[in-house]
Structure formats: structure tokens, C-alpha cells
């Protein structure tokens with residue numbers, strides 16, 4: 001009986017390690033290609049990092065509506081990264097190409 005109990009404890013320990021891993025900060029990549037943000041909507045958690053990588057031949061920006069954040073000009077083959085904090089829904093656009101739209105959704109860390 002005590003042996004079975006010990007096995008259960010070991011499984012429990014492994015599960016708690018996996019749980020800790022899923023709560024750790026992640027890095028998400030949004031590719032800017034063919035005048036689009038891909039994926040157009042990205043959902044992350046507070047503390048995560050989002051990297052926008054410009055694969056186009058022209059420069060773009062990642063500019064939050066109401067000027068909540070702004071990457072400035074991101075040159076071709078360059079990238080811009082941001083660590084998100086405040087939960088919320090952040091629509092953004094490219095200042096050079098107003099038809100380009102994306103949305104960053106920041107959820108509270110579980």
C-alpha cells in the first residue's frame with residue numbers, strides 16, 4: 001500500500017512541474033509579410049514577449065491605437081519586441097499603411 005502511495009506522490013510532483021512551466025513567460029512572433037500582420041490577432045498573457053518580424057521589403061510600424069505603444073519604423077528584415085504587462089485589448093496599425101491592422105490581446109496571467 002505504501003508503495004502505491006509513493007507512486008501517486010511522484011506523479012503529483014511531475015504534474016506540478018509541468019504546471020509551473022505553462023505559467024512561465026512565453027515569446028510570440030507576429031510576422032509582417034505581404035502588407036499583413038500574421039497572425040492578425042495574437043492572444044498572450046501579462047509578462048509575455050511579442051516580437052514583430054518584418055519580412056517585407058518595405059518598412060512598417062506597429063502602432064497602438066490612441067498611441068498606447070509605438071515601435072517606430074521597423075526596417076525590412078528587422079524586428080521589434082515588446083514585453084506586455086497591462087491586460088487589455090490593443091488594436092494596432094501600421095502608420096505607413098493604414099490598411100494594415102492587427103490586434104494584441106493581453107490576458108491576466110493564470
Ligand SMILES: [Cu+2]
Nearest residue numbers: 060094096097
Ligand atoms: Cu506598413
